[in-house]
Amino acid sequence: MNFDYSDEQKMLKEEARRFLGARCDTAVVRGVLDDDDRHHDDALWRAIAAQGWLGAAIPEAYGGLGLGHVELCALAEELGRALAPVPFASTVYFVAEALMLLGSEEQKTRWLPKIAAGEVIGAFATSEGPGAVAPGRIATRVADGRLSGTKIPVTDGQIADLLVVLADDGLYLVEGPVAAEPLATLDPTRAAARIVFDSVPAERLGDEDGFAAMQAVFDRAAVLLAFEQLGGADRALEMAKDYALQRHAFGRAIGGYQAIKHKLADIYVKNEIARSNAYYGAWALGSGAAELPLAAATARVAASEAYWFAAKENIQTHGGIGFTWEADPQLHYRRSRQLALVAGAPAVWRERLVAQLERRNAA
Amino acid sequence: MDFNDTADEAEYRARARDWLAANVAAHKAIDHGDDMAAARAWQARKAAAGYAQITWPKEWGGGGGTPIQSVIFGQEEARHPVQYGYFTIGLGMCIPTVMAFADDATKQRFVGPALRGEEIWSQLFSEPAGGSDVAAIRTRAVRDGDDWVVNGQKVWTSGAHYSDFGIVLVRTNPDVPKHKGLTMFWLDLRAPGVEIRPIHQMSGGSNFNEVYFTDVRIPDSQRLGAVDAGWKVALVTLMNERLAVGGGGGAGPKEILKLAREVDGADGGKLLHDPAFRQKLADWWVQAEGLRNTRMRTITALSRGQTPGPESSIGKIIAANQLQDIGNSAVEAEDQYGIIADPALAPLRGLFQSATLNAPGLRIAGGTDEILKNIIAERVLGLPGEIRTDKDAAFRDLPA
Missing domain, CATH: 2.40.110.10 (Butyryl-CoA Dehydrogenase, subunit A, domain 2)
Structure with missing residues (x-):
């Protein structure tokens, strides 16, 4: 038993953080937000492809790095933290996963190498x-x-x-x-x-x-999306904490007031629950465990709740400045909605979770 | 990440399983008389096999094992009806403090009997004027020759009424700021001048006590740590507390799922088919799983030689609040009948009624929700501490 990233996985994650720190600050995210004609950041997308990340979980036989899904989860966490405005989730968590799970040999041979190389969105x-x-x-x-x-x-x-x-x-x-x-x-x-x-x-x-096939793909995507949500939720908490330490009111930093301290502690607790459930999901995804549908639903519900809570309370902690276009908290608020809805809303996943519990208890 | 046993772990689990199967059967075949006698017998049986404190060194009667092995044994033991709570505080908090601060002879005298369940220990910190603010202790110890003479009162002392010994935090110097004038001792709870009065809780039970000290003489040789250095000693004890207190017990998602299959919901079908109930059940499951997996992350940190930090505080916040929420939701789901607490009549032998009545205590014991959130905010997130007027003032000048 081991409930953490390995040292190699941690190194990959740190490397990804450095890379995205240099290539994807919030100015890059705003470049897409402020320009109605741009739908993603193509330079960042190409740079990510050059890193080989698109093929992290794609086997070497199909042009990928063949690292595995836990490594892909580590990358997802960093992409979510950086709010990367790229079609990574669509291409990798949904389409590449669908191909690997359901595709014929011919379909896999035809498409996976192109996805890994960044030639196909x-x-x-x-x-x-x-x-x-x-x-x-x-x-x-x-x-x-x-x-x-x-x-x-x-x-x-x-x-x-x-x-x-x-x-x-x-x-x-x-x-x-x-x-x-x-x-x-x-x-x-x-x-x-x-x-x-x-x-x-x-x-x-x-x-x-069709529906069962979609669900099987959603189960895999849900775990990977949970890591993006977790990365975003951690970043939102950091932003709230940094602001609470810097902003003074009534003669001291607002982070010294229990109303703010307890709010941030609540965010922390939700983020840790999300992290622990995401780790379990990563294990289930990476090891092909039969628990995947239940683990994926658990990870997704926890991560959706954590990111939403962190994103909205980050704005609240910032006060009026947090509601302005120029301030960054809105970026996480918006992304938390996108990630919570893209593979089905939390209510749908809660229902799916209970259906899995019923099935498990009946068996 | 690997949630499966390694080959070694699987082997350890198989051995633990075999040992439990044979020994639980043998244990249950004996008429022990009362629950305490049964608990002592089970503890002695575990101690003889090295299962009493798996991570303690063998020279102290432990199992010389790893944190993961301790978890595995705990998982397997939980499948059997041998859950006795009498030794948790002593072995989880008091004896580790004794082991860290007492001389060799004292350790030799006390560690073994505690491990075997022959002697039970209590922790005497909280007072009427100092619950969350533990350092506000007023129980006074005055030096008299080789002894200290102790007068004052402790409260919320779990298990004192069946305990033999305790560790007690007292004020030895009121002329310095409050954290700097405390000292820790171990003492015999049957010493002259010690009076133990059980507290009748709102749940009906009596797990806690008031403990009064009237001219109790404690030899200086029973001091743990330096004079006036008791706060540092207490921090060692309290660090172990949040690991020991842990879960809520009993009324969890699985239990309410069981109820929901049987009782009717508002719309005529079984409660389990009520969409609103299902949404809540999912959230409870997410929290319970999150907690379980968080404990596993703590174990991983331990097994890598890292010290678990204050982040383990989240366990008690979630477990206690969830117990209250599930207990009450189940009570309400039973509709008018839910008011019935009689185990002979209430579903699942009154588990949810009992949870509803016990949960308020769990949200307070071992650090209130509010104090735990302060701890997370200050020690994990690095936010400023509370504004304090008592930090530099002499204890005797503080308003009482």
Whole structure:
């Protein structure tokens, strides 16, 4: 038993922090936020690809580094901390994971090396409207190898070269670029689009029923997203703490008042719970454990709650300045919404968690 | 990260499992009389096999094992009905303090009997005027020849009514600031002048006591650490406390899940099918798992030779609050019937009613929620301490 990163994994994580510290300060994030025509930071994306991170968990046989999923979790934590405005999650946590989990040998050979090399941006298209994605409610259809339907929102849809699309009977690969209409979202530092597929060529991905296949991909993405959320939540706590030490009111640093101290202690407690559950999720993902669906749901609910709480209370700790466009707390507030919704909202995951508990107790 | 046993760990677990299977059966086959006698017998059995304090060195009767082995044995022991709480404070807090500060003869005299469950120890720190503010201690010790004469009162002393010995923190110098005039001693709780009165708790039980000292003579040879250096000694004891206090016991997500399968919810179906209940159940599970996995991270730190810091404070905050929330949610889920606490009538033998009544104590004992949050804010996050008017003033000048 060992419940921590290994020394090598810690080194990788420190290296990633240094790299992102130099390449992805909040000015880079704001570059995307303030420019409606930019959907990601291409220079950062290329630099990340050059590091080999896109292929961290992709086997060497498919052009990756073959490090493993715990290493990918360590990178995710740093990307989340830095608010990296790049299509990393869409490409790696969703599309590459879907290919590795469900793809045929031919599909894997064709796409994974390109993903690892940074030549292909991916997008995972499931939602069709307000409310939870559920079996029997998917209108997208495939007939004679051609897919039709509307997906909204599709994260990174307008920059994707390869889309994995949920149809009523299964997941399908659709090659981009596709006509996509950019959307105004809560987090403009991440791209999102509405896509109308009108009889586009589509190739089946895996044999599983569509909803089950989507869930299997979501389970894997949920663990990786939990690490991004954890990284963001840690950073939001740091920002709140730094500000509380520096800001004086009524003759002393506001961090000396219990109202602020207890608030930050509450954030810390939630972050530690999220960290411990994320670690368990990383183990389940990396070792292929049967507990993955329950561990993933546990990690996701904890991380979504922690990041939301840290992000909103970071603004509160900053007071009026925290509500301005120029101050950085809004970046985490926005990203916490994007990450909490992208693979299904917390309420959906809580329901999924209890369903897993019922199944486990029945067995 | 690896949540599976290594080969060595699996072997250790298998041995522990076999030992427990054989010894629990043998233990249960004997009529011990009362619960305390059974507890002592089980403790002696574990001590003989090196399972009483697994991480202690063998020369002191321990198992010479690792923190992970201790966790493994704890997991396996928890599957059996041999949970006795009488020795936790003594072995978790008092004896480690004795081992750190007493002379060799004292250690030789006391460590073994405590380990075997023959003698039970209490910790006497809190006072009527000093709960969260432990250093506000007023119990006074005055030097008289080779002895100290002690007068005053302690309170919230867990288990004093069945304990043999204790470690006690007293004021030896009221003319210096309060942290600088305290001294620690060990004492015989049956010494003349010691009077123990159980406190009747709101939950109905009596786990805590008031302990009165009237001209109690404690030989100077029973001092732990230097005169007026008791605060440093107490910090060693308290550091062990938060590890020892730990979990809430009993009413957790699994227990309320069991209830939810059986009782009807507001919409006519079973409670387990009520979406609002399911959302709450998920959050309880997330917290309980988070706590379990956080403990495992602490163990990993221990096994790498790191000292667990104040971050382990989060365990008690979460466990106590969750116990209160689950207890009350279950009571409310039982609807009108939930008011019934009689174990013969209430679901799960009144587990949730009992949790509801006990939880307020858990949120206070061993550091209140509020003090623990101060500790996290100050020692983990580095935020400023409270404004204090007492730090540099002589203790005798402080308002009482």
